[in-house]
């Protein structure tokens with residue numbers, strides 16, 4: 001899966017999904033931010049993370065529960081849960097909710113764009129797919145989309161009608 005940071009700064013998995021578990025298919029409903037404590041500044045960006053209701057409950061536990069799991073889990077791995085007291089957890093703001101909903105609706109947009117939408121899906125999901133029998137990887141799809149988006153509408157129509165190999169070839173030549 002590929003995480004992305006939306007314009008408001010919240011991080012979600014593709015399609016606006018929860019970052020709280022491996023391949024959680026739920027849509028993010030809450031924002032979780034690491035709350036810096038006095039004397040401790042987190043290194044690196046501290047983006048809020050989009051998490052679903054279930055993972056808010058299972059991933060962020062009381063200090064007592066954290067200590068209990070810490071004792072129960074092997075030191076090599078440590079507890080898989082985090083301390084609720086060290087995080088700010090809140091429902092998505094209206095702006096975040098709009099951005100997440102936009103991500104969730106991506107498949108409908110890809111569908112509406114036909115074959116160009118398949119190139120977009122390959123880029124967004126970082127997953128190669130066959131288009132008309134040709135296996136298209138992420139880099140090729142990225143080039144095709146970059147070129148397509150730079151074209152005027154009437155040129156887009158023509159470009160979209162070409163065969164896959166010709167589209168990819170043109171994209172690599174023109175975007176060098």
Ligand SMILES: [Zn+2]
Nearest residue numbers: 018024052055
């Ligand atoms: Zn989840």
